[in-house]
Amino acid sequence: DAKTTQPTSMDCAEGRAANLPCNHSTISGNEYVYWYRQIHSQGPQYIIHGLKNNETNEMASLIITEDRKSSTLILPHATLRDTAVYYCIVSNAGNNRKLIWGLGTSLAVNP
Amino acid sequence: EAEVAQSPRYKITEKSQAVAFWCDPISGHATLYWYRQILGQGPELLVQFQDESVVDDSQLPKDRFSAERLKGVDSTLKIQPAELGDSAMYLCASSSTWTEAFFGQGTRLTVV
Numbered sequence: 681d682a683k684t685t686q687p688t689s690m691d692c693a694e695g696r697a698a699n700l701p702c703n704h705s706t707i708s709g710n711e712y713v714y715w716y717r718q719i720h721s722q723g724p725q726y727i728i729h730g731l732k733n734n735e736t737n738e739m740a741s742l743i744i745t746e747d748r749k750s751s752t753l754i755l756p757h758a759t760l761r762d763t764a765v766y767y768c769i770v771s772n773a774g775n776n777r778k779l780i781w782g783l784g785t786s787l788a789v790n791p
Numbered sequence: 792e793a794e795v796a797q798s799p800r801y802k803i804t805e806k807s808q809a810v811a812f813w814c815d816p817i818s819g820h821a822t823l824y825w826y827r828q829i830l831g832q833g834p835e836l837l838v839q840f841q842d843e844s845v846v847d848d849s850q851l852p853k854d855r856f857s858a859e860r861l862k863g864v865d866s867t868l869k870i871q872p873a874e875l876g877d878s879a880m881y882l883c884a885s886s887s888t889w890t891e892a893f894f895g896q897g898t899r900l901t902v903v
Binding site: 682714721722723724725726729767774777778779780781782783784 | 795824831832833834835836839847882884886888891892893894895896897899
């Protein structure tokens with residue numbers, strides 16, 4: 681079973697920030713938080729991951745709480761092309777990583 | 792940009808027939824994954840390879856599914872015989888120690 685819980689769906693206005701929450705209260709000390717997204721009928725796409733520090737790349741920012749029991753993915757200026765299902769996954773790193781997927785959050789970016 | 796290649800993109804087969812999917816991972820990626828994704832659900836891991844060795848096939852229905860990666864590069868997933876419940880998207884992904892998992896576009900299987 682997935683070790684994360686996410687809202688089923690969210691809406692966001694185009695150009696605004698989209699904040700996607702994820703709860704992972706049973707995360708272990710060596711597990712990372714990964715975010716992927718899946719646009720309709722395509723394979724999942726890696727977005728970002730982190731261990732305990734906040735992370736930022738060209739796609740998004742990841743904010744992890746100090747106790748590591750929850751995190752938020754931030755898309756700073758959502759566009760229509762960001763409409764997708766977003767998956768939050770906790771897993772160890774390296775060759776033994778095992779990504780166990782839940783149902784994700786379906787994000788709709790509206791004009 | 793390097794990509795994971797999968798073929799075919801779509802496949803329609805009759806139940807009880809055999810079907811095979813092919814995956815060519817990103818060059819240099821030692822880890823290869825096969826996932827099954829039923830519509831409306833997240834991907835489910837079927838099998839994970841490290842080079843040519845299987846490291847996890849606990850969720851693979853071994854009575855009808857088989858997977859191989861003979862030279863530690865490309866891989867084939869086979870179903871024989873196909874059942875109606877096998878209709879799904881079959882995704883291949885690859886990764887290395889220092890990169891995240893990159894996914895192909897998947898094969899959409901419809902069993903009729």
